[in-house]
Amino acid sequence: MENQKLGRQTFQPGSPPVIIGHGSSAGHKECQGPLRRHFDHTCEDDLFGAKTWEQAESAMQQLALDAALKRAGLHTGDLDLLLAGDLLNQCIGSGYAARTAAVPFFGLYGACSTMGESLALATLLLSGGYGKYAAAVTSSHFCSAERQYRTPLEYGSQRTPTAQWTATASGAVVLTGEVRPGPRVVRVTVGKVVDKGIKDANNMGAAMAPAAYETLKAHFEDTGLSPDYYDLIVTGDLGSLGHEIVTDFFAHDGVKLANYNDCGLILFDREEQDVHAGASGCGCSASVLCGYLLPGLLAGRWKRILFCPTGALHSPTATMQGESIPGICHAIGLEGGK
Amino acid sequence: MENQKLGRQTFQPGSPPVIIGHGSSAGHKECQGPLRRHFDHTCEDDLFGAKTWEQAESAMQQLALDAALKRAGLHTGDLDLLLAGDLLNQCIGSGYAARTAAVPFFGLYGACSTMGESLALATLLLSGGYGKYAAAVTSSHFCSAERQYRTPLEYGSQRTPTAQWTATASGAVVLTGEVRPGPRVVRVTVGKVVDKGIKDANNMGAAMAPAAYETLKAHFEDTGLSPDYYDLIVTGDLGSLGHEIVTDFFAHDGVKLANYNDCGLILFDREEQDVHAGASGCGCSASVLCGYLLPGLLAGRWKRILFCPTGALHSPTATMQGESIPGICHAIGLEGGK
Numbered sequence: 001m002e003n004q005k006l007g008r009q010t011f012q013p014g015s016p017p018v019i020i021g022h023g024s025s026a027g028h029k030e031c032q033g034p035l036r037r038h039f040d041h042t043c044e045d046d047l048f049g050a051k052t053w054e055q056a057e058s059a060m061q062q063l064a065l066d067a068a069l070k071r072a073g074l075h076t077g078d079l080d081l082l083l084a085g086d087l088l089n090q091c092i093g094s095g096y097a098a099r100t101a102a103v104p105f106f107g108l109y110g111a112c113s114t115m116g117e118s119l120a121l122a123t124l125l126l127s128g129g130y131g132k133y134a135a136a137v138t139s140s141h142f143c144s145a146e147r148q149y150r151t152p153l154e155y156g157s158q159r160t161p162t163a164q165w166t167a168t169a170s171g172a173v174v175l176t177g178e179v180r181p182g183p184r185v186v187r188v189t190v191g192k193v194v195d196k197g198i199k200d201a202n203n204m205g206a207a208m209a210p211a212a213y214e215t216l217k218a219h220f221e222d223t224g225l226s227p228d229y230y231d232l233i234v235t236g237d238l239g240s241l242g243h244e245i246v247t248d249f250f251a252h253d254g255v256k257l258a259n260y261n262d263c264g265l266i267l268f269d270r271e272e273q274d275v276h277a278g279a280s281g282c283g284c285s286a287s288v289l290c291g292y293l294l295p296g297l298l299a300g301r302w303k304r305i306l307f308c309p310t311g312a313l314h315s316p317t318a319t320m321q322g323e324s325i326p327g328i329c330h331a332i333g334l335e336g337g338k
Numbered sequence: 339m340e341n342q343k344l345g346r347q348t349f350q351p352g353s354p355p356v357i358i359g360h361g362s363s364a365g366h367k368e369c370q371g372p373l374r375r376h377f378d379h380t381c382e383d384d385l386f387g388a389k390t391w392e393q394a395e396s397a398m399q400q401l402a403l404d405a406a407l408k409r410a411g412l413h414t415g416d417l418d419l420l421l422a423g424d425l426l427n428q429c430i431g432s433g434y435a436a437r438t439a440a441v442p443f444f445g446l447y448g449a450c451s452t453m454g455e456s457l458a459l460a461t462l463l464l465s466g467g468y469g470k471y472a473a474a475v476t477s478s479h480f481c482s483a484e485r486q487y488r489t490p491l492e493y494g495s496q497r498t499p500t501a502q503w504t505a506t507a508s509g510a511v512v513l514t515g516e517v518r519p520g521p522r523v524v525r526v527t528v529g530k531v532v533d534k535g536i537k538d539a540n541n542m543g544a545a546m547a548p549a550a551y552e553t554l555k556a557h558f559e560d561t562g563l564s565p566d567y568y569d570l571i572v573t574g575d576l577g578s579l580g581h582e583i584v585t586d587f588f589a590h591d592g593v594k595l596a597n598y599n600d601c602g603l604i605l606f607d608r609e610e611q612d613v614h615a616g617a618s619g620c621g622c623s624a625s626v627l628c629g630y631l632l633p634g635l636l637a638g639r640w641k642r643i644l645f646c647p648t649g650a651l652h653s654p655t656a657t658m659q660g661e662s663i664p665g666i667c668h669a670i671g672l673e674g675g676k
Contacts, residue, residue, distance in 0.1 A: 003467035005418060009442045011468045052659050080343060081528065088653070089427040091447040092661075095531065095651030099664045104347045104528035106455060107651065107666075109429040109447040117444060121459070128466020129341035130349045190419065190442035193433065313433035313445065315426065321390050323430075326437045328445075 003127055007222030009189050009215070011120075013127030016184035017134075017175040019334075021074070023067025024290040025060040026283070027142065027168030033268045038291035039169075040067035046143065046168050053143040057086060057093030060170035060283075061139045062100055064290065068135065068172040079103040079174075080131025083118040085110060086139050086282055087166075089148060093139050112208075112237050113191065113311030114138040115171060115286040116330030123185040123332075126177035139170035140281030149201070149316055162203040164239045165275035167267055171286025173294070182337060183297040189219040189331035193313060197324045201314065204325070205242025205264070205277055208310040211327030212238060213249040215308060219331045227257050231302040234293065235329070236285035236309035237264040239278030263288035263309075285309040297337035305334045341465055345560025347527050347553070349458075351465030354522035355472075355513040357672075359412070361405025362628040363398040364621070365480065365506030371606045376629035377507075378405035384481065384506050391482040395424060395431030398508035398621075399477045400438055402628065406473065406510040417441040417512075418469025421456040423448060424477050424620055425504075427486060431477050450546075450575050451529065451649030452476040453509060453624040454668030461523040461670075464515035477508035478619030487539070487654055500541040502577045502618035505605055509624025511632070520675060521635040527557040527669040531651060535662045539652065542663070543580025543602070543615055546648040549665030550576060551587040553646060557669045565595050569640040572631065573667070574623035574647035575602040577616030601626035601647075623647040635675035645670045 001014040025041035025048065041063040043049075048059035061084065069076060082101055085108030086093035098105040110117035118136030126134050143153060145166040151157040175185070194211040212235045220226060227233060227250075238246065243262040250257050263285040264278035289307060296302050309332075314325040339352040363379035363386065379401040381387075386397035399422065407414060420439055423446035424431035436443040448455035456474030464472050481491060483504040489495040513523065532549040550573045558564065565571060565588075576584065581600040588595050601623040602616035627645060634640050647670075652663040 005469050014467075054655055054659065055661075085447060087428075089655060090425075090449065090651065090653035092651070092653045092656045094447075095664055096656070096661065098651075099531040099533050102530050105531055105666065106459065106528065107447040107449075109423060109432075109445040111428065111445075121444065124463055124466055124468050128462055128468065129352075130462050130466065131343050190444065192440050193437040193443055195437050313428065313430070313436075315428035315430045317392055317427060318430045318434070321392065323393075323434065326433055328443065 009218045010187055010222035011124055012187045013123060015127055016186045017123050017126040017177050018180045018182040018184050019173055019294060020176050020180060020182055021068035021072030021174035022290040022294045023064040023172045024287045025063040025170045026287050030167055030169050030267060033273060035267060035291050053141050054088055054092055057139045057141045057144060058096040061093060061097035061137050064170040064172035065135060065137050068174045072174040074133060076101050076103060079133050079135050081125060081134040083108060083121050084137040085114040087111060087145055111311030111313055112280060112282050113309040113328050113330055114282045115289060116309035116332055119173060119185060119332050120188040120190060120330050122175050123188055126175055133174060133176050135172060135174050137172040138282040138286045140166050140283035142166045142168045145281060159276055160202045161276055162241055163276045164204055164264060164278050164280035166281035167279045167284040167287060169283030169287035171290035183294060183334050184336050185332055186335045187223060187333040189215055191215045191328040191330045193326045193328050195324050195326040199324050201319050204280055204312050205239040206245060207312050207325035208327035209238055209242040209245035212246050212308060212310050212329040215329040215331050227255060230304045230306045231259060233257060233260045233306045235262045237280040238262045238310055239264040241277050297334060307332045307334055347556045348525055348560035349462055350525045351461060353465060354524045355461050355464040355515050356518045356520040356522050357511055358514050358518060358520055359406040359410030359512035360628040360632045361402040361510045362625045363401040363508045364625050368505055368507050368605060371611060373605060373629050391479050392426055392430055395477045395479045395482060396434040399431060399435035399475050402508040402510035403473060403475050406512045410512040412471060414439050414441060417471050417473050419463060419472040421446060421459050422475040423452040425449060425483055449649030449651055450618060450620050451647040451666050451668055452620045453627060454647035454670055457511060457523060457670050458526040458528060458668050460513050461526055464513055471512060471514050473510060473512050475510040476620040476624045478504050478621035480504045480506045483619060497614055498540045499614055500579055501614045502542055502602060502616050503613035504619035505617045505622040505625060507621030507625035509628035521632060521672050522674050523670060524673045525561060525671040527553055529553045529666040529668045531664045531666050533662050533664040537662050539657050542618055542650050543577040544583060545650050545663035546665035547576055547580040547583035550584050550646060550648050550667040553667040553669050565593060568642045568644045569597060571595060571598045571644045573600045575618040576600045576648055577602040579615050635672060643672045645672055
């Protein structure tokens, strides 16, 4: 079968790339949540041996990538392409990690949608006939994100009920264009930027939910699949409010999303861990993918997952200038494993 | 012919995508330089009708993309993919411009190499069989870059001799995967991150030159082509010092780069315009490509150009933490036109 575009936004590889390795690293708080036993690397002080939180992000990306490469039986130098991004200004978490990797590198900025964007591009490039192995990597860190986007940690600012907790975590996926057993990326819906006018930087779930809804709707329209085709539909980091909004939007269309969850509701125990509306950050969906979803696909717990990382493309400068928060969401169709 | 990988870093489309539209916008100072008559849009006050410099970048991207689409005879909605990035924190220049475009969007961060990264990805995706039309866009703005990377403009800080002047400019290219007459992207060398330990944020040319050298060397090794195969080899924004370093590195290898120039030396008149080592910024190579190189290819002035945008992947935070400045460079082989 040939590579093709379906409808307006969906791309379907003729020979779907196979995920041959996944790896994760996560901070102390993340390892006290429901996924505690599922991460490859953790660290008591969240510094991962580095001197600063920003450098810790690079270290986390390297640990996650190393774990993914190990599962794939590859060395860094075997990679034809590395696709990575993060939330830090100028994406330094990824840039400095890529300096260590020293392989052909595409830097991405998709905010918290980056695990989706990097997986989408790796899938399309490998199935396009370009290279044998590609890696998709991203990360976020609570401490670097808080001081960059909000207030210094020392300030101890109170958090609103809609606020989410940026995950200190990284995830890495290694894919091959070769025909092999394992979970495959069978289709990709590339998101458009959607902005419904939300201006509250402490309510990311509401800002990103319309983008998730639009991408999911486009995915079902483009492919002709119904939501119950998937055993699990999982958005990136909408949290409780955003999850409710997406569910509500589909209910208005007469569609019940029975099998729908959000990585922001999976990573932490909201009753116990004081994270308000849930988890967020590039590392949220990335670590849930690599620590929970891919192992579940491999074990046969699910057969078909629609993995839909969500991102808010604003900045503190844009917010100060009175701008609303644009969102984006990419949908990645994952199948097989057993 | 099939899509293939050559050597370690080079990708060659079987059916090379064709550039069917190019557009540019540039600020007041840029329109007082040698390329003054070559830009599609300009503006006296560098605000392009917006209220802030950051919003001006989004406006410049839209103007450049509109001009490129007009040349291609297309509407925004015809685009299957939009690939864009810029220098601003969280790439808001591109994010907000993509909100207006409302087509499938991949946000990129490659610093000043973004015109190369976006062209590379558009080329590989279209030739991979994914969609009919893609656009590659980037921008930079002197005023937003200065206050973000260095000091407030009002401070009137003195500039060192190695400093470069961030271009207020944007460039957009529309490509198709269909067989058509016009300039073609025939090969792409994807850069690795290279860091030789330069820590002076006012000496970007020296920081990025080793990456340019490595990518050019890989391009010639991977393809078996010699530098004089190209009528013009042009790096992104190395300026006078970086240009000298690359020339010198090749001289040490016994290779004379006779046909080598740099967009940072083309955009401004260094004698008249007080820009020290030359121009820089994503908009530098983008506007020189769209205002000068592509029109030159179309007019038959050159037949083969190797276009090599260069980027520095640091941030003010990384610099304050004592980090050196990693560089990257992607090489884009452009041919034909007549």
